[in-house]
Amino acid sequence: MLWLYSTSAVSRRISVSWLMATNSKIKPQRLPPSAADSSLALESSVKRANTMSTHSSIKDAFSIYTDYLNALNEKRERVVKASRDVTMNSKKVIFQVHRISKNNKEEVLEKAEKDLAAVTDQHMSRLVKELQGTDFWKLRRAYSPGVQEYVEAATFFKFCQTGTLLKLDEINASLLPLSDPSLEPLQINLLDYLLGLADLTGELMRLAIGRISDGEVEFAERICRFVRDIYRELTLVVPLMDDSLDMKLKMDTMLQSVVKIENACFSVRVRGSEYTPLLGSSDPSSFLLGVSDVEL
Amino acid sequence: MKSAFRNAYYLTLSRFSLNPNASILHLVPAVSTFSSPPSSVFKNLSFRSPLTATLSSASMVGGDSDAPQSSPSLEKQFEKFRVELEDSGILRERIRAVVLEIESATRLMQASLLLVHQSKPIPEVLEKAKARINVLKDLYNKLAEVVRECPGQYYRYHGDWRSETQMIVSLLAFMHWLETGTLLMHTEAEEKLGLNNSDFGLDVEDYLIGICFMSNEMPRYVVNQVTAGDYDCPRKVLTFLTDLNAAFRMLNLRNDFLRKKFDSMKYDLRRVEEVYYDVKIRGLATSGDSVGDQGTQGQS
Numbered sequence: 001m002l003w004l005y006s007t008s009a010v011s012r013r014i015s016v017s018w019l020m021a022t023n024s025k026i027k028p029q030r031l032p033p034s035a036a037d038s039s040l041a042l043e044s045s046v047k048r049a050n051t052m053s054t055h056s057s058i059k060d061a062f063s064i065y066t067d068y069l070n071a072l073n074e075k076r077e078r079v080v081k082a083s084r085d086v087t088m089n090s091k092k093v094i095f096q097v098h099r100i101s102k103n104n105k106e107e108v109l110e111k112a113e114k115d116l117a118a119v120t121d122q123h124m125s126r127l128v129k130e131l132q133g134t135d136f137w138k139l140r141r142a143y144s145p146g147v148q149e150y151v152e153a154a155t156f157f158k159f160c161q162t163g164t165l166l167k168l169d170e171i172n173a174s175l176l177p178l179s180d181p182s183l184e185p186l187q188i189n190l191l192d193y194l195l196g197l198a199d200l201t202g203e204l205m206r207l208a209i210g211r212i213s214d215g216e217v218e219f220a221e222r223i224c225r226f227v228r229d230i231y232r233e234l235t236l237v238v239p240l241m242d243d244s245l246d247m248k249l250k251m252d253t254m255l256q257s258v259v260k261i262e263n264a265c266f267s268v269r270v271r272g273s274e275y276t277p278l279l280g281s282s283d284p285s286s287f288l289l290g291v292s293d294v295e296l
Numbered sequence: 297m298k299s300a301f302r303n304a305y306y307l308t309l310s311r312f313s314l315n316p317n318a319s320i321l322h323l324v325p326a327v328s329t330f331s332s333p334p335s336s337v338f339k340n341l342s343f344r345s346p347l348t349a350t351l352s353s354a355s356m357v358g359g360d361s362d363a364p365q366s367s368p369s370l371e372k373q374f375e376k377f378r379v380e381l382e383d384s385g386i387l388r389e390r391i392r393a394v395v396l397e398i399e400s401a402t403r404l405m406q407a408s409l410l411l412v413h414q415s416k417p418i419p420e421v422l423e424k425a426k427a428r429i430n431v432l433k434d435l436y437n438k439l440a441e442v443v444r445e446c447p448g449q450y451y452r453y454h455g456d457w458r459s460e461t462q463m464i465v466s467l468l469a470f471m472h473w474l475e476t477g478t479l480l481m482h483t484e485a486e487e488k489l490g491l492n493n494s495d496f497g498l499d500v501e502d503y504l505i506g507i508c509f510m511s512n513e514m515p516r517y518v519v520n521q522v523t524a525g526d527y528d529c530p531r532k533v534l535t536f537l538t539d540l541n542a543a544f545r546m547l548n549l550r551n552d553f554l555r556k557k558f559d560s561m562k563y564d565l566r567r568v569e570e571v572y573y574d575v576k577i578r579g580l581a582t583s584g585d586s587v588g589d590q591g592t593q594g595q596s
Contacts, residue, residue, distance in 0.1 A: 058539050
């Protein structure tokens with residue numbers, strides 16, 4: 001994955017705008033979180049400009065708008081970059097977790113946990129710094145893919161660790177330490193969480209199929225039940241989401257994933273048991289050791 | 297003996313089409329009527345119905361365990377989500393209702409302003425249009441109140457009022473120019489709409505796009521003014537648009553909607569230049585005497 005940025009073009013534009021900015025008497029500030037802040041700056045410059053001719057007052061006003069747009073676009077670029085890094089590194093976590101099997105569960109999860117913590121500390125923290133105030137919603141399209149991937153990685157890891165779903169509150173609590181008390185914390189919003197959850201089911205499907213081919217059918221069946229539950233809960237919630245079209249498409253894919261897992265479990269029960277003993281509680285290395293069988 | 301059981305088992309199953317979606321595992325207990333098999337293979341073959349399997353695996357998982365239905369904390373979380381989303385959905389409905397009213401008030405304002413192309417006297421036209429501004433001010437106030445209920449989410453719902461706001465800015469800017477010959481500033485536009493507080497302002501990009509829409513109206517206005525005999529208009533409009541264009545060129549625009557609108561402004565400027573040229577070379581610009589056929593030629 002190569003992210004090419006025309007950094008030279010960007011720096012050229014920045015230098016031009018700084019030239020313009022120094023002509024105006026207002027010192028360029030950090031992106032004002034709301035339109036009103038910029039309007040306060042505009043107001044003071046307009047009052048000054050009214051004493052001059054119309055021509056230069058337009059120029060003055062527009063130099064303010066230039067500053068505003070430059071700050072906004074630069075911030076947006078930084079957010080996009082951070083989001084891409086979050087995406088890439090979250091994918092690495094997911095690949096790591098996929099390596100799991102009954103033999104290496106501990107080591108795989110340990111490494112995954114470290115990697116996930118690295119994503120949080122190194123990359124999510126950049127988003128925390130950039131997104132303040134109205135930025136959360138204004139720049140959502142810039143950071144949403146990254147956050148979705150992060151949710152996917154974190155929930156995937158949690159499931160393999162404990163078999164449960166990482167809740168939105170829990171994931172947000174883990175992000176609180178990233179920000180200074182003076183800054184607004186980055187809190188993943190409901191929509192990004194649900195979108196990430198939809199992607200999670202795809203990974204779980206892959207995991208289930210993989211585990212089945214290693215004979216770990218019980219694990220796969222647990223995944224199956226888990227994914228079914230998520231799908232069921234989501235059907236109630238998805239139609240209510242903002243711009244629910246993306247999510248509705250993901251729901252179709254999700255149902256296909258559920259069916260794939262169910263079919264795979266079915267196939268191995270029906271056909272596979274004839275040739276290989278299933279990894280059940282009698283296998284001494286199984287993590288189902290000690291579980292009593294139910295005989296009918 | 298084992299193989300016989302297996303064959304019988306598979307015979308039972310094969311009678312039914314192996315439709316994976318059918319819950320076929322419930323047939324498995326029926327096999328036990330043959331006899332209780334000693335082999336571990338059959339023991340592991342899921343005489344565990346899905347229910348019992350869940351219970352047995354539940355006992356090994358530490359922490360939250362999967363109950364036969366999804367765990368209560370899972371249900372709770374999604375119930376909370378559902379309530380949140382329903383609330384935001386209701387808020388969005390209310391926003392859309394106000395925006396519909398804004399839209400119709402805008403259309404009325406636009407209709408009155410369009411009279412300017414038919415050479416109705418400007419003060420009269422402006423009078424009618426200005427009356428609408430107060431209506432709009434109230435409606436935007438209403439909108440601000442609704443949005444205030446979810447602080448910080450201006451941009452979540454921004455798309456719902458974005459295009460109407462852009463249209464309104466263009467109308468206000470046009471009116472301002474007709475009155476004063478100058479450009480309506482962002483702060484002035486905000487004031488006219490009563491959007492002066494820190495939670496519901498006028499987005500700068502909306503303002504800039506609105507200005508571009510205003511410039512789109514200029515060529516048509518100029519043409520109609522010349523037809524009606526006002527030969528001074530092109531010069532004024534040309535200076536104005538040139539200044540505006542120069543100001544816009546200061547902006548570092550990325551390839552988005554605003555950029556496209558700015559590009560279209562170049563064509564407006566060119567059209568006005570053509571009209572000004574036509575009027576100038578025929579010596580019409582200096583005096584307002586020759587009307588009629590000279591005027592119509594000015595439109596080529």
